[in-house]
Ligand SMILES: *[C@@H]1O[C@H](CO)[C@@H](O)[C@H](O)[C@H]1NC(C)=O
Ligand SMILES: *[C@@H]1O[C@H](CO)[C@@H](O)[C@H](O)[C@H]1NC(C)=O
Ligand SMILES: *[C@@H]1O[C@H](CO)[C@@H](O)[C@H](O)[C@H]1NC(C)=O
């Protein structure tokens with residue numbers, strides 16, 4: 001089944017959007033940013049063991065696989081950073097994620113709440129740290145003092161054990177919970193007198209990235225526990241389930257001015273399209289869909305897969321024979337294209353590294 005799934009996801013693979021902490025349109029700078037689609041309901045629940053993420057999430061980088069432990073976010077090689085993002089926003093609320101972090105030096109598993117004006121609430125787990133997980137926050141993208149704002153909390157082998165990582169976010173406090181215990185509370189006034197308190201509508205992003213890539217700045221690499229060793233991979237983060245609650249109800253959230261304060265956010269009344277999508281009959285899981293097929297269809301699919309596989313092998317053979325014939329020039333062109341892609345990825349890494357870990 002995983003071959004079928006990978007083939008189905010192939011078009012999604014080629015995505016230009018690579019980071020977790022970016023915004024398409026910053027309402028503090030621009031006047032025509034689109035409104036944020038609201039979740040508008042309590043308890044959007046996702047079981048990644050029985051179902052794929054579905055259409056209320058976008059895959060913004062890489063692709064996911066699904067197995068008995070849920071959604072798999074894997075770094076196989078340089079440049080991999082699989083990430084998903086809700087296509088709805090919450091305006092205060094709760095995010096509960098049951099996750100087993102990816103192991104490995106330089107590998108960072110993350111759960112991020114991010115707003116259009118770069119308010120951010122983070123959970124970050126370093127693959128080589130089997131005793132502590134980190135959380136942090138940013139107000140309007142302010143990276144000053146980020147090392148001091150990051151706090152670490154004892155957690156039993158987060159790379160081996162699924163834990164309940166929950167964030168409860170109101171206009172007054174942010175509470176980070178691990179397995180039901182509140183480990184950290186940030187009050188509004190604690191964040192530069194409220195000015196840097198995360199308070200604008202957020203979407204939820206879950207992913208894994210190679211903070212320890214040797215092309216990142218030294219501080220990022222050091223923070224991530226050291227350089228990643230791609231040859232020791234693959235490194236996989238597992239997400240079993242998620243629950244997202246929106247404390248506001250409505251169809252959209254709109255910035256009323258350029259302050260980014262919670263008081264400036266207008267809640268548009270109406271029914272949430274995300275809620276409608278979620279209340280539709282649950283998407284049939286891959287396994288159920290497969291089990292429901294008549295035997296004839298299964299044989300057909302097996303044959304189809306075999307056909308695709310042999311076509312791939314044939315194409316590969318053709319390409320390489322052609323390559324050898326065409327000689328150096330074509331090879332050099334392919335290499336150049338590959339190098340260009342790689343260079344873009346590295347530029348992104350470096351940028352993300354310095355933006356996120358500029359201390
Ligand atoms: C607004 O845009 C300017 C120029 O592009 C940039 O320097 C600044 O950081 C932006 N401000 C915000 C809040 O994004
Ligand atoms: C949402 O889920 C939480 C935790 O499972 C539960 O305590 C609460 O009653 C639920 N709320 C609604 C409205 O279903
Ligand atoms: C999610 O995907 C949909 C459909 O491709 C697109 O319209 C939307 O802008 C995406 N949202 C985000 C937050 O990337």
Ligand SMILES: *[C@@H]1O[C@H](CO)[C@@H](O)[C@H](O)[C@H]1NC(C)=O
Pocket residue numbers: 128129130131132152225
């Ligand atoms: C894990 O993080 C804690 C808190 O920052 C630190 O004291 C400890 O040395 C780290 N362990 C490893 C193996 O990096």
Ligand SMILES: *[C@@H]1O[C@H](CO)[C@@H](O)[C@H](O)[C@H]1NC(C)=O
Pocket residue numbers: 142143144145192195196
């Ligand atoms: C950024 O954070 C620093 C330290 O936390 C604070 O002194 C400064 O006022 C903040 N800047 C803005 C623009 O909020």
Ligand SMILES: *[C@@H]1O[C@H](CO)[C@@H](O)[C@H](O)[C@H]1NC(C)=O
Pocket residue numbers: 096164165166177179180181
């Ligand atoms: C996960 O932790 C949160 C915060 O304590 C709690 O509300 C929720 O009920 C927990 N989930 C489960 C399934 O126990």
Ligand SMILES: *[C@@H]1O[C@H](CO)[C@@H](O)[C@H](O)[C@H]1NC(C)=O
Pocket residue numbers: 218
């Ligand atoms: C970062 O690493 C490079 C290469 O190893 C080294 O030349 C440079 O001095 C280091 N910079 C810092 C600030 O440690």
Ligand SMILES: *[C@@H]1O[C@H](CO)[C@@H](O)[C@H](O)[C@H]1NC(C)=O
Pocket residue numbers: 269270271
């Ligand atoms: C919202 O949904 C309810 C019931 O599903 C319906 O009665 C109502 O007309 C809808 N409101 C809007 C603004 O579409």
